[in-house]
Amino acid sequence: MPGTWVTLAVMLASFAMPTLAAELRIASINPCVDAVLTRIADAGQIVGISHYSQDLRASSIPIDVAMRFHATSGTAEEIVALQPDLVMSGLHVSPATILALERLKIRIVKYPVPENIAQSVEQVRAIAAAVGQPARGEQLAAQIEAAVAAAHPGDATPIPALIWQGGGMVPGKGTLADELLRLTGFVNMSAEYGLRQWDVLPLEYLLNNPPRLVLSVSKDDAGAERMLGHPAISKLSGKVAFREYPFRLLGCAGPGLIEASARLAQIRRELVTP
Numbered sequence: 001m002p003g004t005w006v007t008l009a010v011m012l013a014s015f016a017m018p019t020l021a022a023e024l025r026i027a028s029i030n031p032c033v034d035a036v037l038t039r040i041a042d043a044g045q046i047v048g049i050s051h052y053s054q055d056l057r058a059s060s061i062p063i064d065v066a067m068r069f070h071a072t073s074g075t076a077e078e079i080v081a082l083q084p085d086l087v088m089s090g091l092h093v094s095p096a097t098i099l100a101l102e103r104l105k106i107r108i109v110k111y112p113v114p115e116n117i118a119q120s121v122e123q124v125r126a127i128a129a130a131v132g133q134p135a136r137g138e139q140l141a142a143q144i145e146a147a148v149a150a151a152h153p154g155d156a157t158p159i160p161a162l163i164w165q166g167g168g169m170v171p172g173k174g175t176l177a178d179e180l181l182r183l184t185g186f187v188n189m190s191a192e193y194g195l196r197q198w199d200v201l202p203l204e205y206l207l208n209n210p211p212r213l214v215l216s217v218s219k220d221d222a223g224a225e226r227m228l229g230h231p232a233i234s235k236l237s238g239k240v241a242f243r244e245y246p247f248r249l250l251g252c253a254g255p256g257l258i259e260a261s262a263r264l265a266q267i268r269r270e271l272v273t274p
Contacts, residue, residue, distance in 0.1 A: 027084035029074040032252035035060040040136040047082040060252040076100030120253035147258040151265035153185035161186040161213040184264040215245035
């Protein structure tokens with residue numbers, strides 16, 4: 001709308017561009033970027049985060065940390081009102097928002113979803129460099145790599161496992177989740193069912209060929225009762241170990257890999273300890 005563009009342009013005209021990285025005003029409209037940003041940037045640099053980060057079911061950062069920051073739904077009007085020098089987002093952003101920011105000459109950097117741990121670590125470094133905090137980025141990258149390494153069980157026999165989330169969604173070969181399972185002492189059973197990289201596994205398939213471990217939704221997640229409360233699931237008692245693996249551990253990489261690695265290592269210890 002013409003009126004909207006005039007309003008946004010007037011707001012932008014009053015901005016004073018900083019000359020130092022430490023003075024950058026940064027707005028994130030991606031919860032996965034939020035998880036990195038809140039770990040490596042000065043709090044004063046962050047003028048906005050995604051509203052998803054303030055949702056306990058989806059957030060990849062502690063809620064008490066998320067609530068310290070202003071959250072937006074990612075509209076152009078909300079973002080411009082924050083007077084950012086830099087906007088960080090994922091690839092799946094409203095075209096209208098991108099167009100508005102580009103027209104108003106607001107710098108926006110879009111980060112793809114990492115497909116493996118190496119890409120995730122490099123993304124941490126890239127975000128840190130963009131906000132002028134490369135040393136903190138290196139520190140976080142080292143923490144992620146150390147956490148994954150610490151969760152590796154050595155030459156122990158891999159445990160057949162499956163990540164079975166809401167709606168029966170399963171991450172398969174070529175996903176970051178698949179790599180993390182392998183590195184923490186599991187073998188992803190997705191291929192056994194002929195599933196694609198991301199696919200849906202019907203309950204019948206699970207019943208006919210159950211894995212040793214099913215990593216499923218948290219009891220607090222939507223649809224948990226429908227999935228885990230199904231009468232047929234009780235038939236797997238004694239054959240399959242069901243463990244909670246919240247969706248937020250799948251949703252984002254970055255520092256989330258530290259918690260995900262620790263959770264998988266804990267589960268493996270439970271399964272192999274008499």
